Amino acid sequence: MQVNNVEELFEKTLQESELTKKQQAVLSVSLNLFAEQGFDRTSTSEIAKQAGVSEGTVFKQFKTKDGILKALLDPMIEQVVPMAASEFLTEINTSQISDFEGFLTYAIKDRMVFALANRKQLKVFVQEIIRKPEITQGIADKLQRLIAGPMGDLLHQFQVNGQLVDWPVMRIARYIVGTLASYVVPQILMGIDANLDVEQASRDAAHFLVRGLAPEK
Amino acid sequence: MQVNNVEELFEKTLQESELTKKQQAVLSVSLNLFAEQGFDRTSTSEIAKQAGVSEGTVFKQFKTKDGILKALLDPMIEQVVPMAASEFLTEINTSQISDFEGFLTYAIKDRMVFALANRKQLKVFVQEIIRKPEITQGIADKLQRLIAGPMGDLLHQFQVNGQLVDWPVMRIARYIVGTLASYVVPQILMGIDANLDVEQASRDAAHFLVRGLAPEK
Amino acid sequence: MQVNNVEELFEKTLQESELTKKQQAVLSVSLNLFAEQGFDRTSTSEIAKQAGVSEGTVFKQFKTKDGILKALLDPMIEQVVPMAASEFLTEINTSQISDFEGFLTYAIKDRMVFALANRKQLKVFVQEIIRKPEITQGIADKLQRLIAGPMGDLLHQFQVNGQLVDWPVMRIARYIVGTLASYVVPQILMGIDANLDVEQASRDAAHFLVRGLAPEK
Amino acid sequence: MQVNNVEELFEKTLQESELTKKQQAVLSVSLNLFAEQGFDRTSTSEIAKQAGVSEGTVFKQFKTKDGILKALLDPMIEQVVPMAASEFLTEINTSQISDFEGFLTYAIKDRMVFALANRKQLKVFVQEIIRKPEITQGIADKLQRLIAGPMGDLLHQFQVNGQLVDWPVMRIARYIVGTLASYVVPQILMGIDANLDVEQASRDAAHFLVRGLAPEK
């Protein structure tokens, strides 16, 4: 997992798609504009102008303005919760991490990298979440199932191990996510400047969590 | 501090204002619509219709659509950071709280109540923050000054007391805010249903933080 | 006839009217605003604000916005053409002016003073003329009747006298009016600064006209 | 120089532009409506309806209502003063007109034709001048420079020749313009009917001016 070159990750994914150069430009420009000024405040004509294509071209591939949004968010959404659940967790198991702090450090670093690599998409995504309550509910359900399911099982293992306090999994998950967010959210909202040392930050966060979540005497 | 009746707090404030009934209705309806569907997706004609007034009336008092937003957020914004700094902190000192966990419990409960009482405004406020980067920067600066200033001094006292780990204040503040947010953000995003037990939640959060932030042996 | 204090002439007329102070203020402010920015670009609320009255008051006396315009122009319109025809011309006869240049000097000076005293009203009036073709036609008819009637008779006398070239009265009137306008129009359009020496200007204009309109050898 | 077919001159210019038929219709209709009822009293929806296009189309090309006005006036404005100064005056010199009356006849006829060919635009232009004092000042400055500069030199030649009275150039220019205006302004204000015999009128005007401006004995 490389922390570098995270910036161009989206561009590479673009180039591997079947889209023409112009359609790629539309997506790329749209992502930047949506992140900067919001979906509603970005007009399709502005997208066309900045992408150097005609107004018609914007709609040729993506049909509607919402279609562009979907094309931007769908690939990422599938990675947020599911990847956390499947690839990510199995990778955990295979690497035989039985150490809670090690697990936390790894998991937090992984999600930090993901968040930074998809900073703009996440910003757009958060906008959408706020705007559409039905989405919010859907996300909440998925999260709850994740915490109750695979993630819960994992945490439960650490509780049985005597490495994790005996609180409800929901409460534990809350603190983990909150701590992760305290590093990631400012990065997403602020923009470029942010030179977050991911290695250090994930170790710090894990350290704090391990202490706060240690079994009570 | 009353946790109940939080819902009608805004309505009461409205009635004490100098606005006519109709203008109050405009503000009240606007807050709900902005929170539900976002500022950009709410048309002034929809506001007028739901408030039972003419379109002209909407603009008579607030001049522009942004004027309505300002009328909704300004009173609250002045309470977010400053109140945390002045009234709130002095109240802490006068009540002679030398106990870190006590301090945390009180502070967290206070901000939770504030957040729940201003749930809708905060939702609208968050939308604005995301939309206008210049605002974000302003908020960030204020926060940093708060943490470096009064809040930092307070935390430093606890460090000297031997009740708080010797990490940079910024890091400590990060975890406190992150933990608080982990309770409050879902409430803000979800809507009414969520019946958070503020007393219990603030005790839980403070307890977790005290363990995570205890001085290292 | 005083050339001085021409500025306050309208204000004095106002004070002699039966209008209340507030209604006078409405008229006075309206005249200035109409002259500066045009009738259409002046809103009744702006009038109210500048006049220091409520929006309702503006309509109490004058019923409609057009009513204000009418109240401003009517008194002046009755002086433009008719006065030229009646009071003015009879005064000429009684003073026994048989000298063409004397007549011209007097007549031009009289109309110059009138124009300068009613500068703002004339500006508003010209705007109206341009806007409403039906008015234009009415004015044109009146003028033509004046020139064919009393003014024509007068000019004809000078032709019989051998002091005026034997051209159609219409043509002669054209040059007289054009020459007068060449002094007055810039004053009306420009504003205050222009300090026209009415005495000198009327003598100059008359002198030029007498030479141009002298009988051909 | 053809006096006939002046009516369709604007239409021809339109067709030679790069505008689509619909955009041409917008301009053409706008010119007529602005001239008839004034800029402020003409709504963009009325323009759209009469031009047989959608409201969106009106703004696609010209961005704003003022943009339409600009598109109508700009081409003409560049001809009013400058052309009088450059093309026009040089043409005078090359044709070796040393006769003052000949010069006047030519110049007046030229400007009459120009005014009649741009009757509607001039009407709209005059509306603008009255409305925007800052424009008025600009025009006045240009005119003054023209009269002080090339036009003044020319007039001075005639004074040296002994063909022109020894008055200040400003005064002479005033009478020339006033006399020209006395023919042209009624045409502009009245509308179509006016069948002005340009040949005859320019000869008449020049003749009158030559007499009024002859050197004093």
Place this chain on the structure above:
DNA sequence: AATGAATGAGAATTCATTCAT
């Protein structure tokens, strides 16, 4: 007579979307 909140009919302008070329 005066007030000023309220009205509602438009006004200019924007914008996602379509479609003939």
Place this chain on the structure above:
DNA sequence: GATGAATGAATTCTCATTCAT
């Protein structure tokens, strides 16, 4: 696939006017 002129519904905002107090 790409273009860009054209669309028309929707949006924010203005303004003359009314009316209860």
